[in-house]
Amino acid sequence: MxxxxxxxxxxxxxxxxxxRRWMVITRQALAGLLExxxxxxxxxxxxxxxxxxxxxxxxxxxxxxxxxxxLSLDKLIPIDGSFFYRFMDVQGVLAFLLxxxxxxGLISPDLTNNAMPLYLARPLSRGEYVTGKMAxxxxxxxxxxxxxxxxxxxLQAGLEGGQWLRExxxxxxxxxxxxxxxxxxxxxxxxxxxxxxxxxxLAGALLLGIFFAAAGFGQAVNQALDTRLGDLIxxxxxxxxxxAGLFRQGELDAVAAQSAWLVLVAVWAxxxxxxxxxxxxxxxxxx
Amino acid sequence: xxxxxxxxxxNLEVRLGGRLILKDLNAALPGGAVGLLGPNxxxxxxxxxxxxxxxxxxRGAARIFGHDVRRAGREVxxxxxxxxxxxxxxxxxxxVSFVRYMAELAGLPPRAALERAHxxxxxxxxxxxxxxxxxxxxxxxKQLARxxxxxxxxxxxxxxxxxTNGLDPPARQRMIRLIRGLREEGRIHLLLCSHLLRDVExxxxxxxxxxxxxxxxxxxxxxERRLNRRFLEMEAEGDGAAFAEAAHRLGCECALVxxxxxxxxxxxxxxxxxxxxxxxxxxxxxxxLSYRRDSLEDIFLKAMEDGRGGI
Numbered sequence: 001m002x003x004x005x006x007x008x009x010x011x012x013x014x015x016x017x018x019x020r021r022w023m024v025i026t027r028q029a030l031a032g033l034l035e036x037x038x039x040x041x042x043x044x045x046x047x048x049x050x051x052x053x054x055x056x057x058x059x060x061x062x063x064x065x066x067x068x069x070x071l072s073l074d075k076l077i078p079i080d081g082s083f084f085y086r087f088m089d090v091q092g093v094l095a096f097l098l099x100x101x102x103x104x105g106l107i108s109p110d111l112t113n114n115a116m117p118l119y120l121a122r123p124l125s126r127g128e129y130v131t132g133k134m135a136x137x138x139x140x141x142x143x144x145x146x147x148x149x150x151x152x153x154x155l156q157a158g159l160e161g162g163q164w165l166r167e168x169x170x171x172x173x174x175x176x177x178x179x180x181x182x183x184x185x186x187x188x189x190x191x192x193x194x195x196x197x198x199x200x201x202l203a204g205a206l207l208l209g210i211f212f213a214a215a216g217f218g219q220a221v222n223q224a225l226d227t228r229l230g231d232l233i234x235x236x237x238x239x240x241x242x243x244a245g246l247f248r249q250g251e252l253d254a255v256a257a258q259s260a261w262l263v264l265v266a267v268w269a270x271x272x273x274x275x276x277x278x279x280x281x282x283x284x285x286x287x
Numbered sequence: 288x289x290x291x292x293x294x295x296x297x298n299l300e301v302r303l304g305g306r307l308i309l310k311d312l313n314a315a316l317p318g319g320a321v322g323l324l325g326p327n328x329x330x331x332x333x334x335x336x337x338x339x340x341x342x343x344x345x346r347g348a349a350r351i352f353g354h355d356v357r358r359a360g361r362e363v364x365x366x367x368x369x370x371x372x373x374x375x376x377x378x379x380x381x382x383v384s385f386v387r388y389m390a391e392l393a394g395l396p397p398r399a400a401l402e403r404a405h406x407x408x409x410x411x412x413x414x415x416x417x418x419x420x421x422x423x424x425x426x427x428x429k430q431l432a433r434x435x436x437x438x439x440x441x442x443x444x445x446x447x448x449x450x451t452n453g454l455d456p457p458a459r460q461r462m463i464r465l466i467r468g469l470r471e472e473g474r475i476h477l478l479l480c481s482h483l484l485r486d487v488e489x490x491x492x493x494x495x496x497x498x499x500x501x502x503x504x505x506x507x508x509x510x511e512r513r514l515n516r517r518f519l520e521m522e523a524e525g526d527g528a529a530f531a532e533a534a535h536r537l538g539c540e541c542a543l544v545x546x547x548x549x550x551x552x553x554x555x556x557x558x559x560x561x562x563x564x565x566x567x568x569x570x571x572x573x574x575x576l577s578y579r580r581d582s583l584e585d586i587f588l589k590a591m592e593d594g595r596g597g598i
Contacts, residue, residue, distance in 0.1 A: 007410075007472055008410060008438060008468070008469050008472050008474055008475060009406070009441065009474070010441040010443070010474055010475070011395065011399070011403060011440055011441025012441070013395070013396075013399050014396060014399075015394035015395065015396075016391075016394050016395070016396055018361065018394065021391075021392055021394060024388070024391045024392055025392070028388055032379060109377075109378040109379075110377065112378070113374075113375065113376050113377065113378050114371070114373040114374060114375040114376075115375055115376065115377050115378075117339075117341070117369065117371040117373070117375055118369075118371065118375050118376075118377070118389060118436065119392065120339075120340075120341065121339055121364060121367070121368075121369035121371070122364055122389065122392040122393045122394075123360075123361040123362075123364045123365045123393065123394060124364075124392055125361075280341070281336065281339070281341035282336055282341055282342075284303045284304050284342075
């Protein structure tokens with residue numbers, strides 16, 4: 001319709017597949033986040049440690065470089081489950097900070113500006129809305145966890161050969177599964193807080209608080225009751241236990257693996273419950 | 288499908304927070320522009336939200352173009368445009384990005400969505416301001432942007448929830464003009480929810496009145512207006528009785544209510560000029576002649592008083 005003809009016209013053109021429309025939300029939110037220069041710098045900073053790890057792997061397989069740096073092979077850390085566990089440990093902390101930075105701004109502005117009826121008046125479900133927002137965090141956190149992790153694994157496998165790859169495929173599984181457990185936990189918790197706390201700075205602070213305060217509280221419970229049950233409140237510790245299992249690191253056995261998984265599932269369920277309560281087109285007043 | 292009502296309510300009940308808000312609503316609205324009226328708390332917004340699928344009926348069913356709003360909510364929302372009552376917008380966006388985003392969520396491919404966003408913003412009169420951030424818009428401009436997002440994807444039914452809320456008189460007039468324009472083009476059905484009788488009177492052909500969660504009146508305003516044009520009240524000097532008798536012979540129902548006041552109902556085929564001719568023949572000087580003006584306000588007040596059943 002030409003702009004000078006001010007008449008209303010229906011639309012009869014092609015439509016996008018209904019099940020993929022949540023991706024529009026992801027694209028829009030991601031573009032909004034990446035407009036921030038600080039966010040871009042932070043993301044770049046998150047790739048420093050994977051870069052160092054890549055250099056270490058390369059160095060281990062380059063005798064010329066080792067000679068040049070006057071290093072012996074036995075002085076370098078071995079590239080095994082423990083190496084990738086350390087990689088995940090550092091990237092996990094960075095992923096947590098990234099989630100605290102990005103998650104609060106995803107849902108709270110929509111609730112503050114009464115935008116939910118606008119979204120849900122489209123052929124879009126509440127689940128798809130949350131999926132669209134969650135995918136933003138999944139993409140950002142993936143970019144600094146399992147994607148560089150698997151690239152490092154591929155680099156090591158490429159330099160070491162097929163035998164090493166076959167013997168250490170479980171590390172790749174550990175990288176992918178461990179990352180996704182963390183991504184899921186941070187995304188759900190971050191979105192739930194974003195839905196409940198309208199002030200985004202406070203929502204970010206609360207996410208940090210949940211981890212640090214819970215760690216302190218868990219420690220206090222451990223000391224007061226002379227037990228290790230307090231570790232179940234410490235989410236960081238719980239995830240570390242899950243990772244330790246995935247990367248076959250036996251020393252962190254403070255919390256039984258099953259209990260750790262149960263705690264994580266409970267956190268996911270609680271976060272989903274909180275999201276379901278808030279992500280609605282309209283609030284219902286209880287009589 | 289040609290005879291399928293645009294909106295159909297069948298024993299519809301909606302319970303929210305333990306309270307029964309909509310009670311046994313039955314209606315089959317044929318389309319056009321329907322006004323949804325009622326005092327505060329009558330259930331207007333709840334009905335709209337139920338039609339949009341935001342609330343699930345606790346009993347009965349609601350259908351739009353034959354699609355059940357609960358079971359086929361996605362189809363219903365694809366055919367519907369919704370302009371919410373509240374100050375709703377998406378932060379940090381220009382009007383054109385906002386409308387494009389909403390159109391894409393409705394299923395339009397990115398390019399078509401952008402094209403339609405420009406068109407919709409020009410249509411509502413925000414063409415020159417379409418690159419400005421929504422936060423910088425006045426209340427009236429925000430309302431227009433919300434109207435643009437509701438029509439950008441080309442819906443067949445447009446639901447407007449209090450579209451003139453918070454607007455100053457010029458902005459209200461502009462909004463009313465747009466809604467009437469949409470109605471007159473006839474490509475879209477309208478459901479306009481308002482507590483302002485004037486808005487409904489100016490924009491709608493039919494009106495559905497709710498009171499305490501029940502339908503108390505449904506009337507066709509066009510029909511009412513047409514009928515009202517047949518009712519006349521006349522003040523005249525001269526032989527009223529002879530005139531009344533002559534008017535009877537012409538087929539009019541006529542009553543002399545006071546010495547100088549007559550009330551008449553014109554049959555089909557009899558026009559006002561015939562009355563003037565009759566008056567001249569009987570040397571009756573007609574001083575004042577007016578149509579009965581049974582306004583929407585009268586209809587509304589009557590409905591509030593006697594609260595009749597559904598339609």
